[in-house]
Amino acid sequence: MLLSPEVLAILLLDIIFVVFSLVAFILSVKIFLQWDIKATTKLQYTLEKQSFLTATIIKYIFALKLPLFLFFIFTLDKISGVLTGAMCAAGVVNATNYGVYLFILKILNIYVFGFWLVLHYLDIKKETLPYTKIKFGFFSVIFFLFIAEIIVEFLMFNSLNPNKMVSCCGTLYSSASSSSYISSIFEINRSVLLILFYGSFVGMIFSYLFSHKYIFSFLNLFFIIISIISLIIFFGTYIYELPTHHCPFCFLQKDYYYIGYLLYILLFLGTFYGLLVGFISDNKQRDKKYILSLIFNAAYIIVVSSYVVIYYMKNGVLL
Amino acid sequence: MIRLENIIKKYTINKNNTVTALNNINLEFKEGQLVVLKGSSGSGKSTILSLIAALSKPTSGQVIVDNKQISKLPDNFAALYRRDNIGFIFQKYNLIPTLSVQENILLPLVPSNLDEKEVEEKLNLVMDKFQILHKKDAIVRNLSGGEQQRVAIARAHVNNPKIIIADEPTANLDEKLSRDFIQILKELKETNKTIIVATHDPLFFNLDFVDQTVCIDRGNLQ
Numbered sequence: 362m363l364l365s366p367e368v369l370a371i372l373l374l375d376i377i378f379v380v381f382s383l384v385a386f387i388l389s390v391k392i393f394l395q396w397d398i399k400a401t402t403k404l405q406y407t408l409e410k411q412s413f414l415t416a417t418i419i420k421y422i423f424a425l426k427l428p429l430f431l432f433f434i435f436t437l438d439k440i441s442g443v444l445t446g447a448m449c450a451a452g453v454v455n456a457t458n459y460g461v462y463l464f465i466l467k468i469l470n471i472y473v474f475g476f477w478l479v480l481h482y483l484d485i486k487k488e489t490l491p492y493t494k495i496k497f498g499f500f501s502v503i504f505f506l507f508i509a510e511i512i513v514e515f516l517m518f519n520s521l522n523p524n525k526m527v528s529c530c531g532t533l534y535s536s537a538s539s540s541s542y543i544s545s546i547f548e549i550n551r552s553v554l555l556i557l558f559y560g561s562f563v564g565m566i567f568s569y570l571f572s573h574k575y576i577f578s579f580l581n582l583f584f585i586i587i588s589i590i591s592l593i594i595f596f597g598t599y600i601y602e603l604p605t606h607h608c609p610f611c612f613l614q615k616d617y618y619y620i621g622y623l624l625y626i627l628l629f630l631g632t633f634y635g636l637l638v639g640f641i642s643d644n645k646q647r648d649k650k651y652i653l654s655l656i657f658n659a660a661y662i663i664v665v666s667s668y669v670v671i672y673y674m675k676n677g678v679l680l
Numbered sequence: 681m682i683r684l685e686n687i688i689k690k691y692t693i694n695k696n697n698t699v700t701a702l703n704n705i706n707l708e709f710k711e712g713q714l715v716v717l718k719g720s721s722g723s724g725k726s727t728i729l730s731l732i733a734a735l736s737k738p739t740s741g742q743v744i745v746d747n748k749q750i751s752k753l754p755d756n757f758a759a760l761y762r763r764d765n766i767g768f769i770f771q772k773y774n775l776i777p778t779l780s781v782q783e784n785i786l787l788p789l790v791p792s793n794l795d796e797k798e799v800e801e802k803l804n805l806v807m808d809k810f811q812i813l814h815k816k817d818a819i820v821r822n823l824s825g826g827e828q829q830r831v832a833i834a835r836a837h838v839n840n841p842k843i844i845i846a847d848e849p850t851a852n853l854d855e856k857l858s859r860d861f862i863q864i865l866k867e868l869k870e871t872n873k874t875i876i877v878a879t880h881d882p883l884f885f886n887l888d889f890v891d892q893t894v895c896i897d898r899g900n901l902q
Contacts, residue, residue: 398752401685401738401740401741401749402740406737406738406739406751409737409752488752488754
């Protein structure tokens with residue numbers, strides 16, 4: 362196992378998370394099964410107290426998880442210097458069989474924890490606590506995703522071998538990549554990709570104007586995928602000013618003014634609120650989640666597009 | 681109207697040791713009543729007050745105030761209920777000693793979003809009513825016990841609550857000041873406030889304007 366101080370910090374937090382989330386899980390199951398808001402029994406009053414404790418634990422786990430995800434990327438970036446062949450986090454992710462799954466789990470868990478948090482705030486906004494049973498039932502499910510993430514994280518760090526040669530991002534994210542899922546995305550036509558990218562945002566605006574919450578959410582889900590692909594294939598090359606460099610991690614580094622963090626945060630916030638619209642919003646009412654989603658997604662589009670515009674203005678050509 | 685139904689309140693000292701503070705209590709107080717809860721120390725008087733004020737929850741049973749289940753309120757709503765409905769008078773006044781009289785009195789108004797003029801009007805009104813206006817800028821720790829008690833009453837009254845709760849309010853006062861306090865309670869009762877006093881002070885026991893006296897002993901009604 363590669364035990365850098367950053368990895369140790371992450372593993373230590375993982376142990377704390379496991380202990381606390383286990384407490385939250387046991388109480389969540391109990392609350393989910395026995396909650397009856399109308400009851401005035403000893404059991405119900407006990408559950409009401411325990412629901413407060415459980416919600417506090419989950420909130421704190423989420424509050425730590427969000428910055429910890431950024432710290433995780435920072436850690437991968439840092440330990441890439443130790444792995445032979447790795448130039449950035451991409452090399453570390455692909456150095457083991459677990460990296461990609463861990464990344465998917467981490468992103469998925471941030472979204473589901475975010476949804477849980479929104480459900481929680483909607484719940485405590487009303488005296489009758491209408492979503493308590495649902496939110497703790499939901500946590501009982503996402504607990505397993507969370508534990509899976511921690512196990513895969515441990516396996517990934519445990520499998521890192523500094524003596525083993527790994528591929529750098531230049532090899533991994535190229536049209537000649539041996540990895541089938543990466544090479545396949547380079548087959549997508551750029552014009553089609555850009556039409557889908559900008560078109561999905563225009564679609565969001567229309568579905569906002571006509572208050573179609575499910576279409577709005579679906580377009581956001583689509584936007585996550587299309588944004589990441591377009592970032593790898595098209596926009597990333599303008600950030601690096603290199604037509605052959607497609608890494609989705611290198612722009613998290615100092616050389617590119619850490620712009621990647623801003624991009625991913627904007628994309629997360631925009632699509633998170635967008636997905637939330639479909640889950641929670643009232644169909645008849647255009648609430649602020651629509652607006653927040655559009656604002657963050659628009660900001661993302663403006664930032665990535667500005668690299669293309671600036672490059673064109675400076676050089677008079679496109680890559 | 682305040683109703684306590686089948687209230688049991690137990691305090692857990694440790695895993696094997698619980699104290700039953702209230703044992704299956706059923707009570708009903710009507711609006712505008714002055715109620716005296718009578719009993720020795722540790723009888724459960726203060727526990728009843730804390731349940732009515734939604735400061736604590738029963739182990740089982742329910743507390744209903746104006747048809748609303750207070751005992752089931754989540755903490756954030758319980759705080760709003762207290763802010764809008766309850767005025768507290770404590771045995772040790774619970775004033776902030778380093779603040780002035782008017783600063784102490786306006787504390788319950790801080791979260792109410794009233795404008796400055798309204799706050800000042802309310803302040804002057806209560807300070808005048810409880811004869812403390814001339815000391816409005818005095819620091820509370822420099823006041824006498826009786827004056828501090830009047831500040832505490834003014835603070836309990838400033839947001840015009842429907843229910844005033846007083847826990848051993850005369851325990852730190854001499855007899856004259858206690859009688860003054862009782863006179864203030866009488867005046868408050870005339871404004872149709874529901875007043876619940878927990879006390880073992882004999883001065884309260886034979887008052888003609890007390891509507892209901894409840895005797896409690898070791899968590900049971902007598």
